[in-house]
Amino acid sequence: MVPERLLAGVPGPGNEVVCSAAAWPDPGVLDRLFTGAPARDLIAYALNELAPGRAAVVSSFGADSAVLLHHVAAIAPDTPVIFLETGKHFDETLAYRDQLVKQLGLTDVRSVAPDAGRIAAVDPNGDLNKRDADLCCALRKEKPLKQALAGFDVWLSGRRRGQAASRASMPLVERVDGRLKVNPLADWDSGDISAYRTIHELPAHPLVARGYPSIGCAPCTSPVANGEDARAGRWRGSDKTECGIHIARNGETVRVITRNAMPGEDPPTNGRTNGPTNGMTMTERSEIWTKEGFQADPWQRLDDEEALPEDGAIVVSAERWSGLRGRNTLDDWDVGVAVGEGDPIEDLIPDLDRIAMVSLSFPAFTDGRAYSSARLLRERHGYEGEIRAEGDVLLDQIPYMLRCGFSSFAIRDEATRRALADGHIPEVPIYMQPTGSSNEAPFGNRPWMRSRS
């Protein structure tokens, strides 16, 4: 059961519930809610609202640890902070721990040591790290952590996406072994960290200046050269990159939005640039709304691997289109092309007269890139086919989409569907500026609504 208090703690005026009780607390919802918000909001929420008294911080007192600990100290200095005392740390790390604890006023730092009996049995000579690093980590880190976290529902970690390729898709909030794991600094880059440290005058780990941007146990940590991944010095010479206490989320990656390529620039290579968004699969069909009302979607979306049907209306990715476009005849199909979110539409321009529909994606309703794409298609390139909006398409943005040239809308939001079915479109029907669309008549004395003709 979800306690009422937790539901009431969801941020927002009047503390309205933003997801159903059954799903709460949903890491995906928290992730969306706090994306873009200051880290301290998420930390304060985790410590004070989500699980007061049942949240702990896990810290290595390493190169970047001071920032999370400083946040925590400002909000609740009595928060339990778990430090895995593996017995293999650098002396500098232990001294740094003591310095930070004192300076920040943390009152409940728990240095957790591995079970002495098991150490004696498995690693009597203390050289297990050389023989089996994974086993060493399991003995000295994973198992003690598991025990130390008993009784906590939420734990906070200072990991960041930019630290390593293995962390690039880490969400702000994830569920791990039945607990919520909160990564409030996930989207901070090293510049943010150093700016924060400067502003708050936080001391640096003494080894950072000596070429260690990421610091673990002494035997398995080496300095890093310029240009290397910050964590390249961890378990150097092996393909091990994480100690095992930070596992991936069910092997499932979280979408990373990458910057767009400008015309003439190579497209970004990291992250997905094509394909389904928001968990919607290529073959899933939505109800389609146009100015004439709702209708079944006549278009069939094909995965890149899916066989072409005999005939019909098919939607393919821009990538697949680049393979199809060489065919002499496409008579058997009506072809629509789904442009990946934010991808430039320029590649489609030479073929526009053979493309019956272009689908543009709104990965989030706050992402306005597709408005520009639609206007370019209509006004610059004279495209007269269907332009479809898909993704996070909501009621209040539809009037803008119509003006930019969208003509059909894949609607998933229930409230939007209801309002459209009732003919309720919240538009300000007076336009203060022209688009190049031919169906907007000049009105009043807006000077720029008169073209030069």
Added chain:
Amino acid sequence: MYRYDEFDHAFVRDRVTQFRDQVKRRIAGDLTEEQFKPLRLMNGVYLQLHAYMLRVAIPYGTLSARQMRKLAHIARTYDKDYGHFTTRQNIQFNWPRLEDLPAILDELADVEMHAIQTSGNCIRNVTTDHFAGAAADEAGDPRPWAEIIRQWSSLHPEFSYLPRKFKVAVTGAARDRAAIRFHDIGLELRHAPKDFGEGAKGETGLGFRIFVGGGQGRTPMVAKEIRDFVPERDLLAYLEAIMRVYNRFGRRDNKYKARIKILVHERGIDEIREAVEAEFEALRGGVLDIPLEAREQISAYFAAPDFEVLPAKSETLEAAWTSNPVFGQWMARNTHPHKTPGYVSVTISLKPTGGVPGDARSAQMDAVADLADRYSFSEIRVSHEQNLILPHVRKDDLPALHKALVDAGLEAANAGLVTDIIACPGLDYCALANARSIPIAQRISERLADHDRQAEIGDLSLKISGCINACGHHHVGHIGILGVDRKGEEFYQITLGGAPGGDAAIGEIVGRGFSTDQVVDAVETIVDTYLGVRQDADETFLTAYRRVGKAPFQEALYGA
């Protein structure tokens, strides 16, 4: 002043109706808070620490007396009897109730005002020189252009969901009083450069020098010039080209790297210019072309009032000046040269000793409205320094105006002096702040209240922000103060040497921060150090600082 026509009236009313519907759907649960937030923001509604806050636009800082009375009425009726004038020519009401907001917007619409796009990731209220149309040093009046941009950008279908907020400022004067190099786009109305081809200058020979990518916040940057001259008729096409490049290619993966300044910084101004110019070539001469007759039509709204033909020298003024030293002090600081003989522009300081910078009570707003009716053709301006301006006052009327200001408690004679402090609302109101700003401003203003001492110090701007978002413009203060949080305690970092205008610069951090108890002493030490190092009384703080650097100040603050 600009007057709404039937079209504008209908537009603003429709917008209120639309928002009322959105509030209703929010209350019914059809909109989640996440979905509602950008909608309320685009109507100027924020959620602050204690309550909702409504930010009302004062387009290009121009108010009529009637509009000012309406603001007073709203403060009295829906708020705690005061309003707060901001650094971007807006007014904020700090305590409205959500259910009253549509009614307040309706009241505003009655006087041709609104809160459209005072927030959200869209093109914000366009700001300009508070002396526009009055200053002696103008190439042209920037207000018609600010109005044209306001209209073009209102509910723009393509640019309402930008990567981040977008601020535009316009100046028409040689001396930049609108801080255009600290805006996403800064526009300087100017005559065409000499080497510009006759045919390309346009009918008037006037156009814009355009800067892009300036801003403050956590990554302060001075804007870079993207083009030295765009003829008047092509301005909107050029702006649309910039906006389109930004909308398509600006970063959306990190809120703190989403402003256009980061795009310009990462790609370089040359790459951005190339993309903008290509887009501009395609848009130029299309529907956004602004023919001369249309420009003249808008400019007509901003025609000069019926100035009397007066001698440049006023006998009444001379007499009062010599007989009343308090008036003389005020007159020396709070008036600005006017282009019409016999007139001046008057700054009404909202920075009384120990007061909250930018706050005005409803009775004061009413008083200013009355004075504008009597002495300034019913016109008022709001400056980005959080003061009010009466733009067109006869020199003969100054003694009477001053007396009336004394009666209203608005006579502070400190325009441009060290106590003319800009401060953000800080931790007293703002959910983002790390530290309080207002109490620091109040204590500094009390410490340095003595007028003779301030006059001796001369031009010195002091700006305070309660967090790194820099709403108090600390980066461009001659003395900047940034509130930071250190272990739950408020600390203040001091920067020196910043400047917002044509001599734009970002202040340098002088050293480690000061506690709440120390910071006022530190400011006084800096001021005294300046008085010690300056060559003569004509060497301003900024000039002296640029000559001697920060070493003498560090030594005075932290010892050898």
